[in-house]
Amino acid sequence: MPELVFFSGTMDCGKSTLALQIEHNRSARGLVGMIFTRNDRAGEGKLSSRLGLVTDAVEVGEHADLYAHLVDHLSQGRRADYVIADEAQFLVPEQIDQLARVVDDLDLDVYAFGITTDFRSKLFPGSQRLVELADRVEVLQVEALCWCGARATHNARTVGGVMVVEGAQVVVGDVTGSPDEVGYEVLCRRHHRRRMTAATARAAALAPDFLPIT
Ligand SMILES: Nc1ncnc2c1ncn2[C@@H]1O[C@H](COP(=O)(O)OP(=O)(O)O)[C@@H](O)[C@H]1O
Numbered sequence: 001m002p003e004l005v006f007f008s009g010t011m012d013c014g015k016s017t018l019a020l021q022i023e024h025n026r027s028a029r030g031l032v033g034m035i036f037t038r039n040d041r042a043g044e045g046k047l048s049s050r051l052g053l054v055t056d057a058v059e060v061g062e063h064a065d066l067y068a069h070l071v072d073h074l075s076q077g078r079r080a081d082y083v084i085a086d087e088a089q090f091l092v093p094e095q096i097d098q099l100a101r102v103v104d105d106l107d108l109d110v111y112a113f114g115i116t117t118d119f120r121s122k123l124f125p126g127s128q129r130l131v132e133l134a135d136r137v138e139v140l141q142v143e144a145l146c147w148c149g150a151r152a153t154h155n156a157r158t159v160g161g162v163m164v165v166e167g168a169q170v171v172v173g174d175v176t177g178s179p180d181e182v183g184y185e186v187l188c189r190r191h192h193r194r195r196m197t198a199a200t201a202r203a204a205a206l207a208p209d210f211l212p213i214t
C-alpha cells in the first residue's frame with residue numbers, strides 16, 4: 001500500500017540528505033520521482049543537503065495544487081513513480097491534503113521531509129497537517145545535539161548568537177553563518193526554554209560570580 005510518510009526532526013539532522021538518498025536508490029532502479037521543494041537555502045528549484053549534494057526540484061508556490069500538478073504530468077504521458085517533498089513545513093495545509101490525495105487516488109508513495117516546530121516551538125501549519133494525515137511519522141535516527149551534549153529537540157533563531165522569540169515564522173537561514181545575521185541553533189528543550197544558546201552559555205561561564213567590593 002502506498003504511504004504518506006513524514007520524516008521529521010530538527011534543523012541539521014539529515015532530512016534533505018535522506019531525501020536525496022531515497023531519490024538516488026529509487027532512480028538507480030529506474031524509478032522516476034517527482035521532487036517538490038519550497039525555499040531551499042540553495043535557491044529556487046533546488047533540494048540541497050549540507051553534505052554538498054543537490055538536485056533539481058519543482059519549486060512549490062503558495063497557490064500550487066500538487067495533486068493537479070501530478071495529474072497534469074501523468075496525463076501528458078510522463079512518469080512519476082513516487083513523490084518527495086522537502087521543506088514540507090513551508091507547504092500550506094491544503095497542499096498536504098493534496099499530497100494525501102496523491103497517495104490515495106494516484107497510488108504513489110509520498111515522502112515528506114521537514115521540521116515540525118518553529119523558533120517559538122510552535123507547529124508550522126504544514127507540519128501540523130502532516131502529523132494529522134501521515135500514515136507514519138518517522139523521527140530521524142541521526143540526532144543533532146545541543147551545545148550541552150543532550151539531544152537537540154528544538155530550533156532556536158538567533159541574532160548575534162542570542163536567541164530571539166519575536167519575528168516572522170518563515171525566515172530562510174542556516175545553523176552556520178556570520179554572527180551578525182539571523183541564524184539558527186538547535187537546542188535541547190531545557191536550554192530552549194531558558195533561551196540559552198552556545199554563545200550565551202559561554203558568556204555566562206566567563207562572567208565573574210560576584211564583583212569585588214573595595
Ligand atoms: N562535514 C561533514 N561531515 C560529515 N557529516 C556532515 C558534515 N556536514 C554536515 N554533515 C551531516 O549532515 C547533516 C545535515 O544534513 P542536511 O540533510 O543538510 O540536514 P537537514 O535537511 O535536516 O537540515 C548533519 O547533521 C551531519 O550529520
Ligand SMILES: Cc1cn([C@H]2C[C@H](O)[C@@H](COP(=O)(O)O)O2)c(=O)[nH]c1=O
Nearest residue numbers: 011012115118119155169170171172173
Ligand atoms: C526554526 C525555523 C526555521 N526556518 C527555516 C530555516 C531554514 O531555511 C529552514 C529549515 O531548513 P533545514 O533544511 O531543516 O535546516 O526553515 C524558518 O523559516 N522558521 C523557523 O522558525
